[in-house]
Amino acid sequence: MITLVPLSGFLGSGKTTTLISAAIAMQRTGRRVAVVTNDPGAGLVDTNLARGGLDEVAELAGGCLCRRLPDLAALLADADTAKKADVVLVEASGSCADLRNTVVRPLRDRYRDRVTVAPLTAVVDPLRLAAFTRAAERCEPEPDLGYLFGRQLVEAELLAINKTDLIGDERTAKLEARLAADYPTSAVLSYSATTGAGLEALVRFWTRPNPAANEHPNNEPGVPAGLGPHADVRAVRGEPKLDFTRYADAESQVAWLNEAFRVTASGPAFDALAWGRTVLRYLSDWSAAAGYYIGHIKLAVRTPAGLAKLSVTDTGAPPLADRAPARPVEYGYATLNARVVCPPSTLDDAVREAIAAADKAHRATSHGARPSSFRSAHRRHQPQRLAATG
Ligand SMILES: Nc1nc2c(ncn2[C@@H]2O[C@H](COP(=O)(O)OP(=O)(O)OP(=O)(O)O)[C@@H](O)[C@H]2O)c(=O)[nH]1
Ligand SMILES: [Mg+2]
Known part of the structure; x- marks a missing residue:
């Protein structure tokens, strides 16, 4: 049994x-x-x-x-x-x-x-x-x-x-x-x-x-x-x-993003963990500034030197690293999952900006990231504000 x-x-x-x-x-x-x-x-x-x-x-x-x-x-x-x-x-x-x-x-x-x-x-x-x-x-x-x-x-x-x-x-x-x-x-x-x-x-x-x-x-x-x-x-x-x-109603307030794309080093190698930290830091700051509630944003980058994995579980909170690859790498495969109370298109814009900021800061190039958030069909037009956990 x-x-x-x-x-x-x-x-x-x-x-x-x-x-x-x-x-x-x-x-x-x-x-x-x-x-x-x-x-x-x-x-x-x-x-x-x-x-x-x-x-x-x-x-x-x-x-x-x-x-x-x-x-x-x-x-x-x-x-x-x-x-x-x-x-x-x-x-x-x-x-x-x-x-x-x-x-x-x-x-x-x-x-x-x-x-x-x-x-x-x-x-x-x-x-x-x-x-x-x-x-x-x-x-x-x-x-x-x-x-x-x-x-x-x-x-x-x-x-x-x-x-x-x-x-x-x-x-x-x-x-x-x-x-x-x-x-x-x-x-x-x-x-x-x-x-x-x-x-x-x-x-x-x-x-x-x-x-x-x-x-x-x-x-x-x-x-x-x-x-x-x-x-x-x-x-x-x-x-x-x-x-x-x-x-x-609760489910429909959450913009839900599952995005996978490739990241390559613009120079000889890039630090996948630092790159990921910049992506999540950007999104965390964005959520705090706009008053959007983060349920969970998580990012994994699969690299030849191991997995980088980070999470943000609260609006404005710092990203926490759960896994770190052993060394800088030439490339990695990123998976980003975001669950945020905001309009889906707003989350898409923020994710695009976050990736661009990380690429610039860490001499990397992301390929094929086309954020396309969704939420369940039962719509609410005014996402509710929630207290941060802090
Ligand atoms: N300090 C601390 N952090 C934890 C603990 N358990 C999980 N975390 C952290 O909390 C974050 C979210 O953990 P997950 O295990 O991904 O949470 P989850 O419930 O599976 O999240 P969803 O699948 O998105 O709903 C990660 O950064 C974890 O490292 C714990 O016991 N202590
Ligand atoms: Mg989980």
Whole structure:
């Protein structure tokens, strides 16, 4: 029986970092692990990053997990039959909610003889949570993206507080206690995907023997056993149903860019990490100046000397480097993914300018970058302003 671990959580919360660190930790204990990334568009930094450290990586692009459920089921069957994996970690897109009803429960219903589905795990960035909480405490109207963030927490079976290295032990303990009180039917854990602290407990939680989990789809924490397989778990828990209009509004505010292009040195070699840092610094400054909210902007440059990978997870924040190539290089293949609350054409302009600025500063030439952002069809004309996480 194969185990599926579904990871949800807001943009930039650390899902991919968690998935890679956890996969490596599991492999060390002899497990065969595969990972699956998912996005509305193709060309993912996350897939590049995962392929840099893991053998079994699949990308389900072109639609949310709920729309790709048959493909996910086929992937699981293949991984099982070909003995490629006994654990599959799946990352949902950061703007996805309602996974419990659209992915987890159908898998538990229909594939229970083949798949054990681990608790739906929402990766929580404590700084992002604090920003939404502060805005609520100031009695600001809840932005639709804040609503989406909240829904991811509501439906999770495990709230996994990540990035504890940024907040320290005392704040972590307080946050754990608060989430346990606010979400009494969910489990709460804390860890750091980058330092590895607490990661072992997270992995243990996912893979603990839980023979009851697949016996009945409603055998879940907080849900009385014996309800029919199609009962709505949220209704049973007394939670309001998902407001699909707000969910669609939230998604439609985000300009979404997946762009791939080639970069070559204008001189003998260029520094791909420094080049990438300039691209992201430019976009971060631009977002701060214009008041646009960054969900996540990430950039990977695949070079002969290794991968350069950087992220910005907040408006105006400095780019953080996750991977650095060993030396300057003659060329690289760049993948840029940006999720920003602004009009798509505005993001396209900013990306063009950012690339031009980096090319000029680092004696490089980018070829074939034609930014073409999109957003889901449900349009809002006034993107809402959100508080930065800082
Ligand atoms: N300090 C710190 N940074 C982290 C941790 N986990 C992730 N990050 C950083 O947060 C940024 C975003 O991490 P990702 O793993 O790409 O986040 P994600 O949730 O997969 O992002 P999307 O797929 O875009 O929604 C990266 O720069 C990571 O290095 C952590 O435990 N501590
Ligand atoms: Mg990711």
